[in-house]
Amino acid sequence: MKAPYAISIVGGGSRYTPGILRMLVAEKGRFPLRKITLYDNEAERQDKVGAYGKILFQEYYPECEIIVTNDAKTAFEDIDFAFMQIRAGRMKMREMDEKIALRHGCLGQETCGAGGFAYGMRSIPAVCDIIKDIRKYSPEAWVLNYSNPAAIVAEATKRIFKDDFRIINICDMPIGIMGFYAKALGKRPDEIEPRYFGLNHFGWFTQILDKKTGEDYLPRLHEFFKTPMAAVGDLHPTDKSWMDTFKFMSKMIQDYEDYLPNTYLQYYLYPKHIVEHEDSNYTRANEVMDGPEKKTFAMLDEVIAEGKLKGTKYEPKPDELADGHAGYIVDLATAIANNTGDVFLCMTENTGIISNLTEGMMVEVPCHVGINGVEPLNIGEIPTFQKGLLENQFAYEKLTVDACLEGSYKKAWNALTLNRCVNDTDVAKAILDDYIEVNKEYWPELK
Template sequence: MKLTVVGGGSTYTPELVDGFARLRDTLPVEELVLVDPAAERLELVGGLARRIFAKQGHPGRVVTTSDLDQGVEGADAVLLQLRVGGQAAREQDETWPLECGCVGQETTGAGGLAKALRTVPVVLEIAERVRNANPKAWIIDFTNPVGIVTRALLQAGHRTVGLCNVAIGFQRSFARLLGVTPADVHLDHVGLNHLTWETGVRLGGPEGENVLPKLIAEHGDSIIEGMGLPRALLDRLGAVPSYYLRYYYAHDEVVRELRTKPSRAAEVAAMERQLLDMYGDPALDEKPALLAKRGGAYYSEAAVDLTASLLGGGGSPYQVVNAYNKGTLPFLPDDAVIEVQAAVGPQGPAPLPVAAVDPLYAGLMANVTAYEELALEAALHGGRDRVFRALLAHPLIGQYAYADALTDLLIAHNREHLAWA
């Protein structure tokens, strides 16, 4: 089995490699190819990847290359984890929206649109080259904004599934609180990427007992800790929102905070410099503890599980993925990309039936789905008017004066990445 990671020079990659090494019985990788145009950091990451494999006795081979076509040739699955423009572009995404009093964040709002505009054309070009190399290869997208990027890939006819680590993070934390194994926990997870709610927590599978009310009653303080939302909101919702919902439920509070502290991009950039220094140490043969602060917790386990299922191995029968709606949520278009539990196998994901969705969530989902449709149009075809329409549709913006000003700022800060600008 050959797996290729595009964006393999990312500091995330040792997390992924560690999962491949630990879970080799689930996903027996014979050749792991790391592809990245940044040759220097690729060699640092690749060296650590080889040492991780060696320490854990993994027989697979780790190959590094800056040649995309060579890297994807014959690959059974290709994982995308790239960042067009790097942390410098992220820094801009998180700062210029604040000039208009809007959230600056890399996956939602105006910053998220900027990332989509930079990313979609690049990902589609990569995907075409994957298809030319092996039409049967699966493309697993971890590149944000996952919902929009996955929709672009699916609309272009690629064998694609989108992946996020939010759900597996909740699964692991709920399992600890309940004193059970993660495999015992099945989430009623519903929404769009980075716009999701856990409306049920079931023991044993989709038909198991829903213990979410008990979880909230007994562990609500622990669940909400770190989200920046009040415990009372958790009780009133009767569901657990993704931490990304704070950008919607406490927008003005978040803007005030962002204006008074360093950006997350600046923190991550500093962390990446430390990590790359560590990766260059020939004595390091495991992922360092600092990597946990970088984000992406359990990404490797989710990626192994999904890849194994798609390639006919022993992955979990149900997994939270990003896939076409196809009637699962009747209030959204069939070609919307939703994030829900699905049965996953070699034919791809088949979303499980979802109970009626509370209008409190459905309304916001429908609004953001409309924005994502307009965002994809802007990413595919360009033009100031398309950018403006997408920004005006976004519930975190919604006022024409803000949308107009943000359109100019977005184009000014991203001109080098926009072929039409």
Template structure:
């Protein structure tokens, strides 16, 4: 089995490598190729990756290349974890929207749109290369914004599934609170990527006892604290929203907060510099503790599980993924991409049925899906007017003057990445 990781020079990669090494019985990789245009980073990450495999007695071979075509040749699956424009582009995404009084964030709001515009054309080009190399290869997308990128891939006819670590993070957190094995925890996880709610937490499977009310009663303060939300929000909803709902439920508060401290991008850039220095140490043969602060917790476990299910029989039969709606949420088009529990196998992902949603959630999902439709159109066809319409449709923007100002700023800050600008 051969896997390729495009964006393999990311500081995230050792987390992925550690999972591949530990879970080799689930996903028996024979060859792993790390692909990245940044040769200097690739050398550091690749060296650590080989040492991690060696320490854990993994027999698989790890190679590195800056050539996408060479890297994906004959790959059974390709994982995408790239960031077009790097941390510098992320820094801009998190700052210029604040000038208009709107949240600055890399996947939500105007910053999220900028990332989609930069990313979709690049991902589609890579996917075409994968298809030419092996039309049967699966593409697993971890590249944000996952929902929009996955929809672009699926609409272009690629064998693709989107992956996010929010659900597995909740699963592991709830398992600790309940003192049970994570495999016993099933989430009623519903929504769009970075716009999801845990409507139930069931023990033993989809039909198991819903222990969410008990979790909220006994651990509500801790759960709300991890989300950085007022406990009253969680208690009032009676469900657990993802962290990203904070940008919707407390938008103005978050904008004020972001204006008083360094951006997350600046923090991550400093962390990456330190991590890369660590990766260059020939004595280091395990992922450093600092990596846990970088983000992406449990990404490796989720990626291994998904790849194992798509390529064979080693993964869990039911997983939270991003895939076509196909009638699961009846108020959305069939080709909308949703994030829900799905049955995953060699033929891909098939969403499990979802109970009728409260309009409180359905309305916001429908609104953001409309924005994502317009965002993808702008990413595929370009043009100032399409960018403006997407921004105007976003529920965190929605005002003419805001959309006008944000459109000009987005184009100015991303011109080098927009072929049409």
């Protein structure tokens, strides 16, 4: 694998893809490209993103070819990297996931709650089928997967593509939180490095280290975030639901003082509180469709109508080319391509990394990343409370994958019963039956 590289963006019609394309333009000095292929099964959405991409690259990166396709051979032949960000069922199914669960008094959150189960059952076959196509046309390409629910997808890919170290499952949420920490400390994100353990969307920061001095900023951050912050919007300007999430972090820190929690732990540790504050008629899916989705595609329409970026209000300034979601995936690809050994939070199989957790669990921990894949840092033993939570969550995730791969109704029911956001046998069955009804075109038949 030599520069310049060829990549495929799987989920080319995603609202995140324009940000990835801008980031690739910004990073062409350290991650040079000869070809980018956008691949999606929704032509109308992808065509808009592709038209935007061609304008962007014509003006800023003419030496890189950009191809838009829904043909697997065209998308995956002779590539070095595949960036995977698919959403099986798209926002329509996410909305159903959330609202069905809420009808039964439970969280439908897309990765943590009952919705994470439904979404996982859709994602497993979709992700694995695409990886099989990638392996058919580019056996040695790196597959950087951040399709949700990442933990369930990681458990499935571990089984189906055993020993394929070029499949790396990652999530940008811990990095988003790290950016939040960096702003609070008055530092750049690349000046600090995490120590962390858990499963995806289910973990704890144990140290936040200064890369130069080794100072641990966790005690400082712990005190800072203990109180709800009126300035949280200045530190992490975003939409209302994320504002509420970051504000709620102070309660978790007060109640659980040992570490700094991943924000998603609010769903597992306070499900009743979260459900009480949910609007069953207007969920996160509605917020995304009416906000970021609409805004992104309106921007695409305007740029396509203009036929240019330069000289318009959408002309990206140098500091606007960077994108947090996109940056993480580009940083990871660069670490592999240049064999840097930089530290990233990745999902990897527990082989004694966390000594008192089940072997084989797909844990999320700091890893050195280079040409040989991920090399995890040793965590050692974790406290009983965290161990209990993680073992329960792993059992839920494992049963979800079992249910999908085996077509087992019983295991699907067992999985939902174990989910901390459901935690009731009768309610789990009722939710499962409703999900089966609306997911017939996505799920395997459960018997």
